[in-house]
Amino acid sequence: MANSGLQLLGxxxxxxxxxxxxxxxxxxxxxxxxxxxxSIITAQAIYRGLWMECVWQSTxxxxxxxxxxVLALSCE
Known part of the structure; x- marks a missing residue:
């Protein structure tokens, strides 16, 4: 019984x-x-991932x- 519980947990x-x-x-x-x-009005956050790049602005x-x-990825 304990074995099946461990298997379920795993x-x-x-x-x-x-x-x-x-x-x-x-x-x-x-x-x-x-x-x-x-000023804070022009703040931006840039997110880069494997599939896309996103820019979030303070507005x-x-x-x-x-x-x-995939070859277009930057090496930064």
């Missing part, structure tokens, strides 16, 4: 690990940087661009 942890891996791969927050000009606008090719 399966649940493995499933949770797979879900966390998928979420981390899809999200664009792999590299984050920010820029603030002379609550988000613009995302999906990469055309």
């Amino acid at each position: 399966f649940a942890l493995a499933l949770l690990g797979w879900i966390a891996t998928l979420v981390a791969t899809i999200m664009p927050q792999w590299q984050m940087s920010s820029y603030a000009g002379d 609550w606008q988000i613009q995302c661009k999906v990469y055309d090719s």
Whole structure:
């Protein structure tokens, strides 16, 4: 009985690990940087991921661009 409980716990942890891996791969927050000009009105946050690059502005606008090719990734 204890053996099946451990197997069930192992399966649940493995499933949770797979879900966390998928979420981390899809999200664009792999590299984050920010820029603030002379005032907070011009503040920007830049998020780069494996699939897209997003720019968040202090006016609550988000613009995302999906990469055309894996070869188009920057080496910064």
